[in-house]
Amino acid sequence: MNTATIPNRTIERLSLYRRLLSDRLQRQQSFIFSHDLAAMVHVTPSQVRRDIMVTGCYGSPTRGYKVEELIAAISAVVDDDQPQNVVLVGLGKLGSALLHFFQGRRANLRIVAAFDSNPDKIGRLYAGIPCYPIGELASIVESAGVRTGIVAVPGEAAQDVANAMMLAGIVGILNFAPAPLYVPGNVFLESIDLTSSLEKVTFQARQRADAVLV
Amino acid sequence: MNTATIPNRTIERLSLYRRLLSDRLQRQQSFIFSHDLAAMVHVTPSQVRRDIMVTGCYGSPTRGYKVEELIAAISAVVDDDQPQNVVLVGLGKLGSALLHFFQGRRANLRIVAAFDSNPDKIGRLYAGIPCYPIGELASIVESAGVRTGIVAVPGEAAQDVANAMMLAGIVGILNFAPAPLYVPGNVFLESIDLTSSLEKVTFQARQRADAVLV
DNA sequence: GGGTGTGAAGCCGTTCACAGCA
DNA sequence: TGCTGTGAACGGCTTCACACCC
Numbered sequence: 001m002n003t004a005t006i007p008n009r010t011i012e013r014l015s016l017y018r019r020l021l022s023d024r025l026q027r028q029q030s031f032i033f034s035h036d037l038a039a040m041v042h043v044t045p046s047q048v049r050r051d052i053m054v055t056g057c058y059g060s061p062t063r064g065y066k067v068e069e070l071i072a073a074i075s076a077v078v079d080d081d082q083p084q085n086v087v088l089v090g091l092g093k094l095g096s097a098l099l100h101f102f103q104g105r106r107a108n109l110r111i112v113a114a115f116d117s118n119p120d121k122i123g124r125l126y127a128g129i130p131c132y133p134i135g136e137l138a139s140i141v142e143s144a145g146v147r148t149g150i151v152a153v154p155g156e157a158a159q160d161v162a163n164a165m166m167l168a169g170i171v172g173i174l175n176f177a178p179a180p181l182y183v184p185g186n187v188f189l190e191s192i193d194l195t196s197s198l199e200k201v202t203f204q205a206r207q208r209a210d211a212v213l214v
Numbered sequence: 215m216n217t218a219t220i221p222n223r224t225i226e227r228l229s230l231y232r233r234l235l236s237d238r239l240q241r242q243q244s245f246i247f248s249h250d251l252a253a254m255v256h257v258t259p260s261q262v263r264r265d266i267m268v269t270g271c272y273g274s275p276t277r278g279y280k281v282e283e284l285i286a287a288i289s290a291v292v293d294d295d296q297p298q299n300v301v302l303v304g305l306g307k308l309g310s311a312l313l314h315f316f317q318g319r320r321a322n323l324r325i326v327a328a329f330d331s332n333p334d335k336i337g338r339l340y341a342g343i344p345c346y347p348i349g350e351l352a353s354i355v356e357s358a359g360v361r362t363g364i365v366a367v368p369g370e371a372a373q374d375v376a377n378a379m380m381l382a383g384i385v386g387i388l389n390f391a392p393a394p395l396y397v398p399g400n401v402f403l404e405s406i407d408l409t410s411s412l413e414k415v416t417f418q419a420r421q422r423a424d425a426v427l428v
Numbered sequence: 429g430g431g432t433g434t435g436a437a438g439c440c441g442t443t444c445a446c447a448g449c450a
Numbered sequence: 451t452g453c454t455g456t457g458a459a460c461g462g463c464t465t466c467a468c469a470c471c472c
Contacts, residue, residue: 004421007441011417015410020394033453040394042403046443049454061453062450084416097311098408105392105409109416147419150412172419174412178319180234180254186425188418189256190411194312195319196229197404198364198388202298202323203225204402205361205386207218211400221463247431260465263432275431276472 003077010051011078016041017051018074025067033064083108087141087170088150089134089161091116094176095152096126102150103127111150113140117157134164141168148172155179217291224265225292230255231265232288239281247278297322301355301384302364303348303375305330308390309366310340316364317341325364327354331371348378355382362386369393 020040024032034048041048052065057073059065088099088111095114102111114131116122121131132140140146149165151158151173158177165173166187175181175191183189234254238246248262255262266279271287273279302313302325309328316325328345330336335345346354354360363379365372365387372391379387380401389395389405397403 003417004425008414008418009441012407012410012414015413016407019392019409035453039396042394044443045453047441049456050442053455059454060450061448061455064453078413078417080416080420084420086412086416093311093314097307100307101408102412106413109412147423148412148416170419171422172415174415178233182253186422188415188422190415190418192406192408192411193226193230194315195233196226197406198300198316198323198362199229199292199320200222200226201386201388201402201404202294202300202362203217203292204222204404205384206294206298208385208400208402209361211218223463249431258465259431261463263434264464267433273432274472275433275470278431 006054006077010054013041013043013047013051014055014074014078017048018071018078021067021071021074025071030067031063031065032067032070034059036064079108083110084148085110085112085144085146086148086150087111087113087115087137087144087146087165088129088152089115089137089165090151090153090157090177091118091121091126091131092152092154095150098150098152098176099129100127103129112144112146134161137164138168141165141170146170148174151175151177151181153177220268220291224268227255227257227261227265228269228288228292231262232285232292235281235285235288239285244281245277245279246281246284248273250278293322297324298362299324299326299358299360300362300364301325301327301329301351301358301360301379302343302366303329303351303379304365304367304371304391305332305335305340305345306366306368309364312364312366312390313343314341317343326358326360348375351378352382355379355384360384362388365389365391365395367391 017037034045038045038048055073055077057070088095091114099111099114111129114126114129115134115137116131117134122133124131147170149170151161153161155178158179159181162173162181172188178195181189231251248259252259252262269287269291271284302309305328313325313328325343328340328343329348329351330345331348336347338345361384363384365375367375369392372393372395376387376395386402392409395403
């Protein structure tokens with residue numbers, strides 16, 4: 001199956017399914033139905049089956065999907081053959097929280113280096129990961145074959161950091177800075193805008209609260 | 215304009231536009247074109263104009279939109295009349311980082327209380343916000359008229375926290391815990407799954423990196 | 429000429445519906 | 451009976467295209 005044609009959303013859900021499946025596997029559950037996964041991710045069973053289609057994994061009408069098999073099939077699509085190295089720039093409160101969060105969460109997705117402009121932080125370990133000056137970004141990215149970078153700096157510095165990343169050869173950026181980033185088309189950018197997310201939820205909460213009154 | 219019919223995505227983008235517009239306003243820019251906003255948010259100019267339509271704000275072909283006017287129009291759609299109070303549960307690394315991040319970021323979106331199960335944290339201030347025991351959630355939610363809650367606890371505790379929130383009357387939940395949450399249809403749930411986001415970016419980075427080799 | 433405003437068209441992810449099967 | 455696999459239909463967000471205006 002050509003992975004290039006898989007919808008973005010599907011990749012995201014597959015990643016979710018896998019984590020949930022791992023939970024189930026640990027609890028000795030060896031089979032699962034599409035409607036079961038669907039309820040956990042808040043999508044329809046059809047959606048789940050569609051998503052699973054791209055993995056080429058087949059289930060049985062009587063028992064559903066074999067959990068172990070499905071995890072392997074998803075991994076074959078989502079993961080690379082070898083572990084992927086990731087770097088994180090910005091060890092402020094959010095950056096170090098993210099570092100701790102990601103650390104050890106997935107075996108083949110490792111943050112191998114962190115960067116900060118604060119001299120006091122250079123050389124220290126955060127969640128077991130060394131902090132380097134931003135000047136060493138390029139050499140570390142190259143030597144570790146890094147393709148993915150996480151931006152967790154203040155908005156004013158975000159574009160500079162992104163530029164440095166791209167110059168170093170990074171082609172996927174996960175941005176948490178509340179600032180617009182300009183990247184060329186050959187670089188994938190995902191911006192998680194915390195403020196917008198919170199505002200969206202608050203807006204919807206208002207709609208729900210108001211609906212009750214009508 | 216009936217706010218109930220506005221697409222979810224539009225709300226999210228409007229929130230983004232507003233922040234970017236505020237930046238421009240501070241830099242004394244008083245007019246802006248749709249293509250300018252579009253470039254910052256990585257959407258098409260048509261998309262921007264469509265989004266702005268729902269605000270009822272009109273621009274001029276020669277000068278574009280009046281920044282100040284547009285901010286006000288967006289606020290009229292996105293914001294409530296009075297400031298919205300929000301609570302956050304879970305003052306671990308991620309929770310306190312989020313608290314600091316959100317604190318003071320928007321005037322009419324205030325985190326008024328934080329909650330944690332750790333007795334050592336109770337009574338202390340985090341980013342100026344007091345930490346309460348989870349048992350006081352209901353009373354604080356009620357007295358402060360809170361409709362929105364942020365979940366930043368470990369996955370195992372997330373559903374319990376969400377249940378407590380909903381019981382207290384919260385109808386909008388922003389979840390950062392890596393766990394499936396079950397909520398009834400009258401509650402709006404937005405889950406930010408950091409691991410899935412990172413995996414998606416890494417997947418796309420691989421696609422880009424591989425594409426070069428082809 | 430290069431903007432905006434907007435009906436109409438397009439597109440892509442989602443859902444339906446049903447054959448196939450244990 | 452109830453689930454999977456999947457072609458076909460659907461729907462809603464996005465884009466097009468163009469009238470209108472400075």
